[in-house]
Amino acid sequence: MSNIIGFLESIGRTRLSEAQYAAAVATLDIDAAQRDALLRRDAGALNDLLGGRATQMMMMLFPVEEPRKQDDEPADDDRKDRDEPSESIRRH
Template sequence: MSNVIEFLERLGSNPALSHGDAAGYEAEVAALGVDDEVRQVLMSRDSGALGDLLGGRPKMLCMLFPAEGDDNKKEGEDEDTNSPDEDDQKESVSQRGLH
């Protein structure tokens, strides 16, 4: 199955291969040396069936959860308590002689 994964990588990196002529695509698939079932799925460009053959996940989700307390912030209000004030930064840099 690594041949199929490498083929899919080439397909993604080379738009001419995926959108080019059908004969070129068919020749690439035939050169993989995979089972007839995999070859037929690649030729039909059925991503769902290919995912099933390769043991892929049917769905992948990404969720973001806001940090606690963020919902009380007013719009445009940027509260940053972890960084020093601008004056503090200048003072600490000048004391170390980094100018």
């Protein structure tokens, strides 16, 4: 399998004519079914021959944020900018 993966990575970086592609596939040390799938450019058949997954899925999970209740909002005097230094360390 690693021969095929390496081959696919290398041809992904270059442009080959149909004849060059066929010649490159012919040099691989792989079985006839894999070679045939590559020549037909049949990704599904190649995936099956290599024992790949039928479907891959990506999911992202995000925490649910509860809406803030009005009672939970801080009072006006508590809304000061928190980055502001306290009176004792202010520069004059």
